[in-house]
């Protein structure tokens with residue numbers, strides 16, 4: 001038994017997962033791009049208005065596909081936020097890129113658009129915008145910089161499915177965007193992801209890269225009469241059984257997002273006074289962002305206060321966790337030229353951020369316990 005009565009995350013079920021998986025098996029097509037994969041593609045394309053959606057084995061692989069598609073070569077530079085998931089950067093490093101770490105904004109913890117221009121060099125091949133906690137980056141400015149310099153913008157939208165920026169869906173703005181359906185995300189199939197393609201010129205090559213470097217997708221559509229090896233690539237298709245699980249979740253978008261919105265808003269409402277009194281900060285969501293309700297965090301005054309708060313919650317059986325360590329200061333980041341002090345906002349907030357339990361099936365009672373435990377903390 002875990003010592004935590006209330007975990008940080010728990011996979012939740014929307015209802016039809018077993019039925020759809022059983023049906024996928026009965027249909028006799030359990031490899032990639034069967035009935036359920038196609039249904040997921042269609043649902044994502046129609047909802048988000050993207051030119052093409054392709055399920056992948058995970059978000060990391062969708063990011064790797066994006067590195068192929070923007071043609072990353074050894075020595076190229078990619079602008080990345082320093083407060084990010086490892087594979088947001090590693091996907092480009094494995095193709096030989098040098099990451100250029102740019103600091104984040106203190107309010108949204110997103111790539112600071114004001115620092116992007118100065119980080120561009122003649123070798124810059126891509127800008128990666130991660131919508132942290134499903135709250136949008138300042139996309140108008142980032143897209144404008146990319147457009148003026150002819151540099152593609154890629155959205156790491158692992159947190160942001162169904163969030164919006166100035167009325168536009170997250171994932172629909174960069175030339176490419178990536179989604180994660182890992183167990184910790186709003187919608188899941190255990191391990192899974194998707195690549196969203198907004199530049200139609202990239203669709204054909206994306207299908208080839210995803211199908212081991214072959215033109216098998218065109219063959220299956222009857223566009224070529226045999227399929228063969230045509231380009232670089234790998235194998236990024238998930239089994240249709242996973243797509244069946246995922247479809248069951250995606251079909252319950254309103255219910256899942258509605259529940260998450262209620263959890264987020266209750267945390268904010270009931271913790272505001274306590275946070276002010278104890279000197280903590282709650283997440284900032286700019287007016288132009290409709291967030292995706294992915295995460296609720298508090299920013300403690302300092303690391304010592306965070307340690308005390310973690311201990312206080314642990315004693316009450318509640319697991320709260322911190323998040324990304326500054327990538328430019330990691331062992332690998334330093335090998336790639338990262339220096340302490342280079343991204344002061346990232347270094348500062350990374351040491352203070354604490355994420356609260358947040359999952360679709362968190363009950364009102366459990367959330368009440370978390371809030372009560374926090375309100376009892378003075379320090």
Ligand SMILES: *Cc1c(COP(=O)(O)O)cnc(C)c1O
Pocket residue numbers: 057058059060061084085087088130156158159179180181182191192193
């Ligand atoms: C979860 C996550 C990923 C990786 O997702 P996988 O599907 O586990 O590969 C990438 N970027 C961000 C921001 C994430 O939160």
